[in-house]
Amino acid sequence: MSDFSISELQKLHDLAFNVARIARTYMREDQLRRRKVALATRKKLNSVDLVTAADEGVEKTIRDSILKEYPNHAFIGEESYSAGEEKRFLLKEGPTWIVDPIDGTVNMVHMFPVTAISIGFCLDSIPTVGVVCTLYSAIRHPQGGAWLSELGPDGPSTPLPLVSTPPPLPIDAPKGCLFFGEYGKDRRDHPQSNLTKKAANFVNMATEIGGRGGKGGMVHGIRSLGSSTMDMVYVASGQGDIMFEAGCWEWDVCAGIAILLQTGGIVVGSNPPAGLGDTDPIPMANLGGGRYLAIRGCSEDAGGRSARVQQEALVREVWKRTERLDYQRPV
Amino acid sequence: MSDFSISELQKLHDLAFNVARIARTYMREDQLRRRKVALATRKKLNSVDLVTAADEGVEKTIRDSILKEYPNHAFIGEESYSAGEEKRFLLKEGPTWIVDPIDGTVNMVHMFPVTAISIGFCLDSIPTVGVVCTLYSAIRHPQGGAWLSELGPDGPSTPLPLVSTPPPLPIDAPKGCLFFGEYGKDRRDHPQSNLTKKAANFVNMATEIGGRGGKGGMVHGIRSLGSSTMDMVYVASGQGDIMFEAGCWEWDVCAGIAILLQTGGIVVGSNPPAGLGDTDPIPMANLGGGRYLAIRGCSEDAGGRSARVQQEALVREVWKRTERLDYQRPV
Incomplete structure (x- = not known):
């Protein structure tokens, strides 16, 4: 640079x-x-x-x-x-x-x-x-x-972000968050298919706290717009909190990630990297990895937690509630 | 009138x-x-x-x-x-x-x-x-x-509709349709909860033909905007094909239904009425019923089927793929 x-x-x-x-x-x-x-x-x-x-x-x-x-x-x-x-x-x-x-x-x-x-x-x-x-x-x-x-x-x-001092993430996030995700183009039907797992992920995020075997996230809403680009942009601008997508491509998210990074958001893999410990710093998503979890920028919270600490905590809460997706790049 | x-x-x-x-x-x-x-x-x-x-x-x-x-x-x-x-x-x-x-x-x-x-x-x-x-x-x-x-x-x-002579519905609809639905506010978790059934409905509509025990609908996409009003309006304007929603209210859909009816669309209950035979005409939704299935206006198809025949056929295809929802009006 x-x-x-x-x-x-x-x-x-x-x-x-x-x-x-x-x-x-x-x-x-x-x-x-x-x-x-x-x-x-x-x-x-x-x-x-x-x-x-x-x-x-x-x-x-x-x-x-x-x-x-x-x-x-x-x-x-x-x-x-x-x-x-x-x-x-x-x-x-x-x-x-x-x-x-x-x-x-x-x-x-x-x-x-x-x-x-x-x-x-x-x-x-x-x-x-x-x-x-x-x-x-x-x-x-x-x-x-x-x-x-x-x-x-x-x-x-x-x-951007639209709220010039973006509020902290909700204290019990993902509860209270606006979540963006897509069903995508892989429509195969079997118990471990990406569609089956994505649908389970969405229901987990939507369900009341305590439901779905503890995976209920009680987000404010699930939004599916049919554009991963716009999903990412709305999180980058602070008009949403979480973008969770797999099976899309670098051109779908590259421009949006530039906006996200500049507004203080983070983007990591939608699946936890192998071997990542509970307190290890979470690496940025591989741009060509096809699996993205973005969290909006935010201010320090009332308890003095930095934006990064709140964002990584929310990433781990989303990971707990979502199943690993297996989109592979064609080789 | x-x-x-x-x-x-x-x-x-x-x-x-x-x-x-x-x-x-x-x-x-x-x-x-x-x-x-x-x-x-x-x-x-x-x-x-x-x-x-x-x-x-x-x-x-x-x-x-x-x-x-x-x-x-x-x-x-x-x-x-x-x-x-x-x-x-x-x-x-x-x-x-x-x-x-x-x-x-x-x-x-x-x-x-x-x-x-x-x-x-x-x-x-x-x-x-x-x-x-x-x-x-x-x-x-x-x-x-x-x-x-x-x-x-x-x-x-x-x-409206935006395409002044709206095309026929896809011949193998719901395949090829754009489907609008919301998770809604009822987030309770049990096997027969509205959230569980709505999520199953969405997956059925999205899954490849033949999947989900024959319920796969292979729609082009599932859209959740967080506004039943706009879901209805996009179908009324021909910018979507199917709106399926339960748990919303007459004020969410009343204005949209006026537009839908004038553009040649139909709105029926999201659940089949009790006792309706396979060839009985399908009655219009009760405006206060809280359960709506809307289909956009369309032209006669290549086989000479009228708009109404195509729309009622699509309604029955959606009913086959969706579980009955049980939102009750408070009394």
Whole structure:
């Protein structure tokens, strides 16, 4: 990160912001057109894994704009990755853009208005600049920031998290938390399938305290939006508390993680690392690991516990209530 | 309904639209204020049943504006109902306003931006005018209509459903459908609890065809927004296919049902009525019944099946895959 000054990062941020804005216009026009005509889609994995011409068109727009300016940067985009033969984790140490042209394709097909353009930029494998939808963005840097730009790039923006001094986590969290998670695309039915375990995890988090053999978490609510990007962003902005997701990809979460880190949130693996002791510090999630548990930023609590102590305590409470998910990256 | 001409209904619609707009401004200011300060809430039923000062303030604003214009109409609002002793179903035959000042209170507390102001108007116990959020509205009448007014009351509006000739339902529905449902506030843990059954219903709908003992529905996605009002509205507008909810109230769905009916959708009970034969016509949901299954409007399909035939077939497919829920109205 030493090679990039705050002004260089700002330039990257502004490029991403403007590209996302152009892509958003493209998507918006596509949605308006579709109010009149049906949509052509083709399937990727199964009947719920869809790609539309818009995905591919938006990715090309973003890729061309970025590589024109930064021809030596690496670029990982969902659609070109999916179309390629190489399925291993591709992130290298150098400057790398990680882009999901349209997160929430199923939503877009149904015209349900939760979709995101997600443009992330990594240094040393850590998300450092993120722009989602042109609304939410961040530069991870001591002189950086995170913003909600509801009125477009030229209007005033609100610093994130939205509550400028974010409250401590609830004292008996996960009770009282807003929890985001998705059923996902793996729909196989057997007792140890990811779908079966995800559903059990959600019920555990929702059930009254003491229920489900002690796993009841009594969260305020379970939200499933059909966009892992937006799940992450809402936690990053403090509009949610917990994001728990497995089976998604680095382009789904890279930009959101840049925002999360800058707002004081943490992201770890949705499963505990093997051999982690009860008091060991919890390492950050592997960006290519496909399993993420994010906790929002917060202030020191009344008992003097730091944000990090509260967040790690909540991570362990979520781990206790959730079963290990087994999504594997194709090799 | 014979007593109300289309111009009278239009007048009611415009009043509701303007009141909702004022209430929305009030809510928006509240949300902006809360970016700086924490929120005072008190609990209604348990730790997830919250009421804020904003709910009560918004309801009073709406009630006063409506009763000033129509002092002889009945008015049912969530907050005044909840505060009262009388818990029976209150809807009479006469002109009745049914209002939820803020649907999605848990979301509002967390600043998660899915909330709705819902203003419905019933004649003969059937939702006839509905306004949600100032964006979505309808007049149920042959000369009426339904609209999405994204640019405010003075801008152009888009007729609903959003796709002006809504496509037929998927031929093997529920496969391919977007399904909306909520975990709700009843969090008790036992094998026959509503939470346990709701979770099983969601997994059934999500699982591959043939899974879960034949109950797998392979829907495109399960969405939980934390607002039954918005769940209903997205199905009414054709931005979703199926809304399945139990444990909510008439003010959560009244305005949305007015929009749904005008766009050609249907709403029935989420449980099959006792004694209904396989080919009997399916009656409309009881507005006060607290259990709703809504299907979006659609066109005749390639096999010549009418919208109603497709919708009733899908209702029976959903009933096969879902367990009976037992929410009771307090008496």
